[in-house]
Amino acid sequence: MAELFVEQAKQYAETRPSYPQELFEFIASKTPSRDLVWDVGTGSGQAARSLAGIYKNVIGTDTSLKQLEFAPKLPNVRYQQTPPVMSMGELEQTVSTQSSVDLVTIAQAMHWFDLPSFYQQVKWVLKKPHGVIAAWCYTIPEVNDSVDSVFNPFYSIDSDPYWEPQRKLVDNKYMSIDFPFEPVEGTDNTGPFKFVTEKMMDLDEYFTYIRSWSAYQTAKAKGVELLRDDVIESFKRAWNEDGHGQKVVKFPVHLKIGKVGNV
Template sequence: MADLFLKQAEEYAKARPSYPTELFQFIASKTPSHELAWDVGTGSGQAAKHLAGIYKNVIGTDTSEKQLEFATKLPNVKYQHTPSIMSMEEVEQKVAAQGSVDLVTIAQALHWFDLPSFYKQVKWVLKKPHGVIAAICYDVPRVSDEVDKVFDEYYEDVLSPYWEPGRKFVEDNYRSIDFPFEPVDGADHNVPFEFVSEVTMDLESYLTFMRSSSAYQTAKDKGVELLGEDLLQKFKVAWGHNASRVAKFPVFVRIGRVGDA
């Protein structure tokens, strides 16, 4: 799936929303130690930069070298290009040794993975019994009644045919995705916890975010321009004369831990 983002890696880095600090404080509160975090599918490092302020060391991996070029460079973050399928030997070589990782995060990427293989790797690298996995996704932005009405019509009627099948897991906030991990300490379930990320955007930033989606890129590769002049005009009218608006992105995290075995 990394190929879907190769052509717009810079747009992706600029347009994708950051995640609320409270989200990572919550996740980190569930790991007894804060030595090493692995951010899988790190893209341009939106999650990795948050983790870097909490964990002593962070490794961010991605199958797209182009995405990694735009990742935030920090002294305690190592970015690593990896193949889409890794053997356990490659995991040890490129990521970490068995039982050495406190936290594995996956932000807006779990639905692209071969889950049985990935979960096997996660259980191998995480410390037992308190190693934690946190799978994060975010829903569509909410701006105003007028803007949201145009966006929802665009999403349902124009964009939907170009999504990959895995998108359905994001649309239900990872509730139905396979997640074979135990509840973390202090929680009685591992269904999604909800947070909100607020981003101030002007209209151009908002449209850039829309163009950064994989579905938009798929359509573009097929010679289809989804944001034509008529639709752009509708967004301009809905946006009004405001130079900028606050976009609220609902953010969801499924968090669990490995057991003793």
């Protein structure tokens, strides 16, 4: 999976949205202590940056060294490249000891994981019974009716053959993903709970975001240019009809959250 994001690592770091502060405040309100977070699949550190402002220490792991090169360097964040699969011994050596982590986070990455193996590690490393796992994804961007009317068929028809099958879990807002954890205090289920993050973009930045897709890179490797001239022109007409260069692009964020309990 990691190789899908190597070529566009810089684009990914520059154009992927950060996540709303409300998301992190909600998660933090469910963790009784705030000593240590394991941010799995940290990529270029979008989530790690925000977590570092709330928790004492953050360990961000990723299989892609190229992605980690673009992550923000912060005094209480340690980044570590890891293999796709770790033994419990490697987990203890690389991340932390058994029952020592307050929170495990996975931002826009859990659909790539071998979930049965990963969940065993999560349950081993989290503090019991109140250690929390929080996984979220964001779905397709929303600009306005004009731009979205061009984007939606482009996403659902043009790009669809080039997405990995796991992408369907994201399109389904993680509703169908296996999540064997208990609801956290104050909730009666594990979600998904919806948040929204916003990013100001001009059209070039919007195109750079599209070019950061794994599907875009897969299509390109097969000799297919998704952003054909006619597609670009359609986006330009939709984008510029109101005369504004930058627009607010909204990304719906869908959170699954649960606690480990006494397992």
